[in-house]
Amino acid sequence: MWRVAKTIRSKGQEALCQALVDARNKAGLSQQQLAARLKRPQSFVARLESGERRIDVVEFTVLARVIGFDKDEVLSIVEAATEPDHKI
Numbered sequence: 001m002w003r004v005a006k007t008i009r010s011k012g013q014e015a016l017c018q019a020l021v022d023a024r025n026k027a028g029l030s031q032q033q034l035a036a037r038l039k040r041p042q043s044f045v046a047r048l049e050s051g052e053r054r055i056d057v058v059e060f061t062v063l064a065r066v067i068g069f070d071k072d073e074v075l076s077i078v079e080a081a082t083e084p085d086h087k088i
Contacts (some may be wrong), residue, residue, distance in 0.1 A: 011081045014049055014081070015077050024049075024067055048063075
C-alpha cells in the first residue's frame with residue numbers, strides 16, 4: 001500500500017500560504033477583490049490562504065498572474081521552509 005506524506009500542514013505549505021497572503025496584501029487586494037478577479041467565491045481564497053486547500057502548479061501560476069507576484073521568489077520561500085527530509 002502506498003503511503004503519501006501529508007503536506008497540508010507542513011512548514012513548506014504554511015510558508016506558501018503566508019507568502020500568498022503577503023503578496024495579496026502587497027498588491028492592495030482584499031480576499032473579496034482577489035476572489036472577484038478569479039471568478040470564485042471569497043471562501044475559495046480563504047481556504048487557499050489558510051492551508052485548508054492545496055494549490056496545484058496551474059493554480060499557482062494563475063495566482064501569480066492575477067496578484068502580480070514573482071513565482072521564483074515565492075518558490076524560494078517555500079523551498080527554504082521545506083524540511084530537507086520531507087517525503088512525498
